[in-house]
Amino acid sequence: MGTTLYDKLWDAHVVRENADGTVLLYIDRHLVHEVTSPQAFEGLKLAGRKVWRIDANLATADHNVPTTDRVHGIADAVSRLQVETLDENCRANGITEFDMTDPRQGIVHVIGPEQGATLPGMTVVCGDSHTSTHGAFGALAFGIGTSEVEHVLATQCLIQKKARNMRVRVEGVLGSGVTAKDVVLAIIGRIGTAGGTGHAIEFAGSGIESLSVEGRMTVCNMAIEAGARAGMIAVDHKTIEYFRGRPYAPKGEMWNRAVAAWQKLKSDSDARFDKEVVLEASAIQPQVTWGTSPEMVVAVDAVVPDPAKESDPVKAGSMRQALKYMDLRPGTPIREIRLDKIFIGSCTNSRIEDLRAAASVVRGKRVSANIKLAMVVPGSGLVKAQAEREGLDRIFREAGFEWREPGCSMCLAMNADRLGPGERCASTSNRNFEGRQGAGGRTHLVSPAMAAAAAIAGRFVDVREIG
Amino acid sequence: MEKFQKLTGLVVPLDRANVDTDAIIPKQYLKSIKRTGFGPNLFDEWRYLDPGEPGMDHSRRRIDPDFVLNQPRYRGAQVLLARDNFGCGSSREHAPWALMDYGIRVIIAPSYADIFYNNSFKNGLLPVVLDRQAVDQLFQECFATPGYSLTVDLDNQIVTTPGGQGFRFEIDGFRRHCLLNGLDDIGLTMQHVADIQAYEARRRREAPWLFSD
Numbered sequence: 001m002g003t004t005l006y007d008k009l010w011d012a013h014v015v016r017e018n019a020d021g022t023v024l025l026y027i028d029r030h031l032v033h034e035v036t037s038p039q040a041f042e043g044l045k046l047a048g049r050k051v052w053r054i055d056a057n058l059a060t061a062d063h064n065v066p067t068t069d070r071v072h073g074i075a076d077a078v079s080r081l082q083v084e085t086l087d088e089n090c091r092a093n094g095i096t097e098f099d100m101t102d103p104r105q106g107i108v109h110v111i112g113p114e115q116g117a118t119l120p121g122m123t124v125v126c127g128d129s130h131t132s133t134h135g136a137f138g139a140l141a142f143g144i145g146t147s148e149v150e151h152v153l154a155t156q157c158l159i160q161k162k163a164r165n166m167r168v169r170v171e172g173v174l175g176s177g178v179t180a181k182d183v184v185l186a187i188i189g190r191i192g193t194a195g196g197t198g199h200a201i202e203f204a205g206s207g208i209e210s211l212s213v214e215g216r217m218t219v220c221n222m223a224i225e226a227g228a229r230a231g232m233i234a235v236d237h238k239t240i241e242y243f244r245g246r247p248y249a250p251k252g253e254m255w256n257r258a259v260a261a262w263q264k265l266k267s268d269s270d271a272r273f274d275k276e277v278v279l280e281a282s283a284i285q286p287q288v289t290w291g292t293s294p295e296m297v298v299a300v301d302a303v304v305p306d307p308a309k310e311s312d313p314v315k316a317g318s319m320r321q322a323l324k325y326m327d328l329r330p331g332t333p334i335r336e337i338r339l340d341k342i343f344i345g346s347c348t349n350s351r352i353e354d355l356r357a358a359a360s361v362v363r364g365k366r367v368s369a370n371i372k373l374a375m376v377v378p379g380s381g382l383v384k385a386q387a388e389r390e391g392l393d394r395i396f397r398e399a400g401f402e403w404r405e406p407g408c409s410m411c412l413a414m415n416a417d418r419l420g421p422g423e424r425c426a427s428t429s430n431r432n433f434e435g436r437q438g439a440g441g442r443t444h445l446v447s448p449a450m451a452a453a454a455a456i457a458g459r460f461v462d463v464r465e466i467g
Numbered sequence: 468m469e470k471f472q473k474l475t476g477l478v479v480p481l482d483r484a485n486v487d488t489d490a491i492i493p494k495q496y497l498k499s500i501k502r503t504g505f506g507p508n509l510f511d512e513w514r515y516l517d518p519g520e521p522g523m524d525h526s527r528r529r530i531d532p533d534f535v536l537n538q539p540r541y542r543g544a545q546v547l548l549a550r551d552n553f554g555c556g557s558s559r560e561h562a563p564w565a566l567m568d569y570g571i572r573v574i575i576a577p578s579y580a581d582i583f584y585n586n587s588f589k590n591g592l593l594p595v596v597l598d599r600q601a602v603d604q605l606f607q608e609c610f611a612t613p614g615y616s617l618t619v620d621l622d623n624q625i626v627t628t629p630g631g632q633g634f635r636f637e638i639d640g641f642r643r644h645c646l647l648n649g650l651d652d653i654g655l656t657m658q659h660v661a662d663i664q665a666y667e668a669r670r671r672r673e674a675p676w677l678f679s680d
């Protein structure tokens with residue numbers, strides 16, 4: 001019987017099997033950011049341990065950094081100390097860091113692939129749940145906690161138990177105006193936020209294959225929102241072309257050897273999955289979340305659902321809580337929901353392709369008068385520079401958007417960018433939890449094109465209907 | 468790591484599904500570079516009526532008397548009863564740190580998000596899985612009985628109600644062993660340094676492009 005992509009990646013990294021069924025798994029790449037690493041470095045130091053393999057680590061500051069001009073540093077003293085602690089820990093341990101002033105700095109999940117520091121066939125971990133993003137390249141990538149960050153720093157390994165195999169196939173052709181973000185929201189709407197718990201999800205099918213590499217990253221990014229620690233997609237020619245010439249990618253003869261190995265990174269045709277779900281690509285519409293969990297999602301032309309029609313009492317209770325928090329009434333058309341702020345950014349949707357898609361919607365138009373703030377936060381310094389070369393910053397600025405420095409920004413509002421209580425935001429990020437974008441703030445998750453269209457209209461609209 | 472063997476503790480019922488780690492400990496407190504001191508900010512946005520920032524005197528903030536943790540009958544609880552998919556969302560280990568710092572040692576729920584589940588064990592916090600029906604029953608009993616306590620025995624993998632009814636729970640043998648003995652994972656892995664070196668040498672031969680030094 002054949003094996004799955006996940007099986008292959010797993011088997012290739014087993015250092016030893018423990019008697020109880022767990023394994024010691026080798027980690028090829030460890031990405032580090034300021035929020036989840038200080039206690040790990042402290043633990044390492046207290047125990048008198050050293051970093052096992054310095055060159056396997058790459059660090060950047062992203063969560064706390066300001067998205068306004070950086071020449072004056074960070075105003076908030078607590079944030080500043082955390083970022084400085086990362087700088088100091090990297091310096092002391094010899095770890096490469098793209099600090100706040102480095103042109104390559106950005107959201108950790110954007111810069112890893114951009115640098116070629118994430119490669120097919122790798123195990124990639126980071127103290128961040130959206131590490132699943134890197135699975136888009138046929139890698140086994142998952143988020144870990146701070147104790148595990150310390151474990152990887154000290155041993156280059158993790159004690160892990162194998163997950164079950166799940167495959168989500170999206171078959172057919174996506175409609176125009178329907179993006180990777182809509183695909184993954186539709187998947188989560190179907191299987192629920194716990195649908196992938198205990199599983200590694202492989203995304204497959206012609207609908208997934210048709211996506212660009214950036215789009216695949218968007219899909220894998222949100223695997224964690226479907227409950228799966230890891231999401232992944234098989235390697236194809238797009239994956240390989242993406243890495244050609246990247247700074248950390250192999251060159252010359254080594255490149256050829258690597259490509260030969262990468263081409264094997266796919267599930268066998270007779271591989272068995274413990275769970276399989278199939279979605280029809282042509283049935284997927286642009287999606288908008290209405291509640292406080294990514295599974296609370298509907299198509300843009302739908303209405304806010306009614307908890308009275310939900311038979312599961314626990315679910316109905318969650319729906320009521322969500323409607324109260326979001327200040328929405330069942331039956332309200334999604335298109336009648338008016339917005340206060342627009343956020344285009346985050347590790348889900350801040351790559352060049354996302355910015356191009358949003359810019360093409362806003363070109364020559366103006367942000368609606370009821371929108372207090374519309375902001376674009378590129379995923380990295382390099383994405384920002386590329387966008388500026390293409391003149392996208394001008395398009396956004398002329399339409400009334402703010403054009404910012406790279407970082408996590410209002411995805412989780414650890415820096416100064418946040419929603420005020422009661423403010424409603426169309427956001428291209430990945431979590432609409434209570435308070436995620438600021439205490440009392442209300443988040444609707446959408447694609448970059450949908451967020452851009454909402455900025456212009458001041459409320460949700462179907463991006464396919466605007467010219 | 469703190470050991471966990473057996474405990475009889477007051478139960479607090481948090482009757483919500485999909486409690487995410489942003490709710491358990493909001494992001495502004497993640498700026499700390501320490502592992503301790505998160506207890507006053509556990510469930511911060513539900514517990515307090517006014518917004519909180521790190522460095523505040525939280526004992527002077529306005530509390531929401533309706534939130535379950537603020538009800539006097541649940542003061543000093545060590546067991547948290549919860550619904551499906553507890554701990555979903557971000558990987559922040561600050562979530563188990565905050566629960567522990569507050570005094571919670573055991574969570575009982577029908578299911579957990581994977582990363583949270585894993586992080587709990589590394590900090591001496593025991594996440595017990597019981598089926599939905601059993602959890603429902605415990606919620607009913609807890610609401611109905613002031614001072615409701617449960618005994619959680621890790622060695623024998625049993626949760627016992629005040630009425631003497633026992634619910635067996637399953638747990639991975641290795642995790643149980645580490646928790647019972649307070650063992651640190653890194654120390655255990657360090658016993659296999661030779662295996663790691665042998666693997667690394669092989670990987671360097673087979674995939675040399677992964678090594679830059």
Ligand code: SF4
Pocket residue numbers: 062063107108109128130346347348407408411412429430
């Ligand atoms: S952009 Fe948002 S989800 Fe992504 S790493 Fe930053 S905070 Fe996390």
